[in-house]
Amino acid sequence: MPVKRIIVACGSGVATSNVAAEKLRNLLREQGYHNVEVRAVDIKSLEAEAKVADLLVSITPYAIRDKELPIPSINGIPLLTGVGTSDVIKQVKDILKL
Amino acid sequence: MQAALEAIRSFLDYGPNVALPVIMFLLCLVLGMRVGKAIGAGLMLGVAFTGIFVLFDFAFPILGKAGQAMVQRIPGLRFEAYDLGWTVASVISWAWPYAFLMFPLQITINIVMLALGWTKCLNVDMWNVWHKATLGAFVSALVGQSLPGLALPLGFLVAGIWVVLELISADHTREQVYNLTRIPGIAVSHNMLLDIMWMAPVLDLIEKIPGLDKIKTSPADLRRRIGVFGENYVIGAILGLIFGVLAGYDFKGIATLIIQCAAIVTLFPLLAGLFARALAPVAEGAQEFMQKRFPGRSFYIGLDWPVLAGIDSLWVTGILIAPLILLFAIILPFNNTLPFGSIIAVSLVATVTVLTQGDLVKSLLLSIIGIPVYLGAATYFAPYLTNLAVATGAIQVPEGYGMVTWLETNAAGMRLLVFSVLDMLNGHVLAGLIALVILAFCVWYYFPAMKRRENAAAQQSGGISGNPLPYPEAAPKAAKPAAAD
Numbered sequence: 263m264p265v266k267r268i269i270v271a272c273g274s275g276v277a278t279s280n281v282a283a284e285k286l287r288n289l290l291r292e293q294g295y296h297n298v299e300v301r302a303v304d305i306k307s308l309e310a311e312a313k314v315a316d317l318l319v320s321i322t323p324y325a326i327r328d329k330e331l332p333i334p335s336i337n338g339i340p341l342l343t344g345v346g347t348s349d350v351i352k353q354v355k356d357i358l359k360l
Numbered sequence: 361m362q363a364a365l366e367a368i369r370s371f372l373d374y375g376p377n378v379a380l381p382v383i384m385f386l387l388c389l390v391l392g393m394r395v396g397k398a399i400g401a402g403l404m405l406g407v408a409f410t411g412i413f414v415l416f417d418f419a420f421p422i423l424g425k426a427g428q429a430m431v432q433r434i435p436g437l438r439f440e441a442y443d444l445g446w447t448v449a450s451v452i453s454w455a456w457p458y459a460f461l462m463f464p465l466q467i468t469i470n471i472v473m474l475a476l477g478w479t480k481c482l483n484v485d486m487w488n489v490w491h492k493a494t495l496g497a498f499v500s501a502l503v504g505q506s507l508p509g510l511a512l513p514l515g516f517l518v519a520g521i522w523v524v525l526e527l528i529s530a531d532h533t534r535e536q537v538y539n540l541t542r543i544p545g546i547a548v549s550h551n552m553l554l555d556i557m558w559m560a561p562v563l564d565l566i567e568k569i570p571g572l573d574k575i576k577t578s579p580a581d582l583r584r585r586i587g588v589f590g591e592n593y594v595i596g597a598i599l600g601l602i603f604g605v606l607a608g609y610d611f612k613g614i615a616t617l618i619i620q621c622a623a624i625v626t627l628f629p630l631l632a633g634l635f636a637r638a639l640a641p642v643a644e645g646a647q648e649f650m651q652k653r654f655p656g657r658s659f660y661i662g663l664d665w666p667v668l669a670g671i672d673s674l675w676v677t678g679i680l681i682a683p684l685i686l687l688f689a690i691i692l693p694f695n696n697t698l699p700f701g702s703i704i705a706v707s708l709v710a711t712v713t714v715l716t717q718g719d720l721v722k723s724l725l726l727s728i729i730g731i732p733v734y735l736g737a738a739t740y741f742a743p744y745l746t747n748l749a750v751a752t753g754a755i756q757v758p759e760g761y762g763m764v765t766w767l768e769t770n771a772a773g774m775r776l777l778v779f780s781v782l783d784m785l786n787g788h789v790l791a792g793l794i795a796l797v798i799l800a801f802c803v804w805y806y807f808p809a810m811k812r813r814e815n816a817a818a819q820q821s822g823g824i825s826g827n828p829l830p831y832p833e834a835a836p837k838a839a840k841p842a843a844a845d
Binding site: 271272273274275276277278279280281284285302304305306307310320321322323324325326327328339342343344345 | 447484487488540541542543545546580583590591592629630632633635636637640641643644647648651661663664665666667668669670671672675706710
């Protein structure tokens with residue numbers, strides 16, 4: 263099975279996106295999903311990054327640009343607040359058919 | 361005891377890229393992490409530090425040479441400090457020996473304030489703890505010569521005040537943030553928003569300009585047109601071209617500088633990303649610790665600024681003012697910073713975006729007024745950051761090229777005011793008194809202005825918790841009957 267690629271974007275691709283990506287990585291690993299790659303990216307390069315990814319976990323779920331991308335996007339705010347992370351995992355599993 | 365202290369001191373002398381991984385490893389163990397993971401986090405921190413070192417050694421002489429060549433060719437130009445972006449500043453801050461103590465400081469103050477009902481914000485943004493480290497280190501340096509015994513306590517005091525202000529600021533901007541993002545249950549607890557304290561009266565003046573509301577703009581459309589020009593490597597390349605021409609380089613020199621600048625601007629965030637990964641376990645541990653203390657209480661979660669990063673006017677403003685930052689840097693006599701790494705001054709434009717509620721025209725006007733403040737702060741804090749880097753060995757600043765700084769000094773205006781006030785301890789009384797008056801005015805103006813703007817934002821969005829009038833006492837008289845329905 264090919265590796266599924268998830269991207270998490272933030273303003274610089276440095277802090278927030280890495281915090282969220284690390285959390286998602288750990289949650290997926292705990293549930294035994296090893297065939298998924300999670301990468302933190304810079305929101306300024308989102309169009310280019312989306313071409314080589316399967317799913318965007320967005321921390322700006324209100325942005326129209328997210329919806330214009332060729333890949334699906336889900337709300338990743340729970341990864342930052344810690345409230346409702348299981349919903350994020352469920353959506354990731356459903357969309358990527360894990 | 362003496363021998364143990366001596367051993368610790370000589371160990372710290374190995375440099376932060378060796379000493380900090382060990383501190384990180386121990387910290388992870390304290391947080392209850394498995395030994396294997398703790399070693400991983402420590403090693404990753406060392407890797408990130410070393411990566412930043414290598415890139416800094418590459419980047420600084422390149423910028424320094426170009427800057428010096430510009431200064432020699434263009435009369436009146438005075439570049440002594442080079443803006444390498446916030447990533448470098450954060451790395452230097454973490455090397456301050458007391459930096460990690462800012463975690464317990466921030467957490468303790470937040471918990472006490474929640475328990476006393478002084479804030480409703482649970483700040484889980486553990487990444488921006490580095491700002492408090494910067495403040496602590498800089499304040500210690502400021503008062504260190506005249507009052508060496510008070511240097512460290514004052515450093516911690518100001519850092520603590522900053523934590524309090526961040527929470528108060530999060531409380532008083534949450535409806536404005538919600539109206540922009542429509543994400544329930546959050547606020548932005550980043551210290552950049554403290555600059556709203558001086559921006560609020562300025563924006564009230566700007567809004568008196570007649571016809572301003574009639575100008576129609578489409579930030580989303582503009583942003584689409586900007587396209588690839590908003591990407592780091594392109595911005596770096598453009599700066600390389602401008603610097604090369606201003607420095608009078610030949611064609612080969614300019615072409616080389618274009619690629620070098622594009623590479624530097626692209627690589628610093630990648631390396632700083634490793635830093636974030638290394639710190640993620642600590643951040644997560646601290647977050648869980650805090651959330652366990654307040655289960656089921658009604659608070660909202662304080663987050664870093666990127667929840668705002670989907671707002672088009674933010675990026676359009678940032679890109680449109682970038683050439684002005686460069687222009688101001690050249691013509692303003694008090695500035696000696698060459699803007700580079702943070703030419704897209706997010707901390708300025710994101711703050712402005714919150715206050716103007718994403719209005720592009722107002723954002724542009726307010727940002728332009730902010731540029732001299734940010735350049736002034738970058739220039740003012742350059743010796744502090746450079747001395748901290750040299751003292752901690754965080755980064756080897758080569759002699760003769762000048763200083764390292766960052767243009768995105770968050771809450772630049774508030775920092776300048778606070779430091780001017782503290783400088784009274786060194787005998788600079790007059791400037792300090794003026795700063796104190798301005799500061800007092802800003803604080804006095806802030807609360808009623810925020811209540812008015814929070815009400816206005818809540819009326820547009822319907823309010824975070826369905827209440828379109830969070831501050832009834834600040835509502836205009838005519839709105840009162842409507843609120844009673």
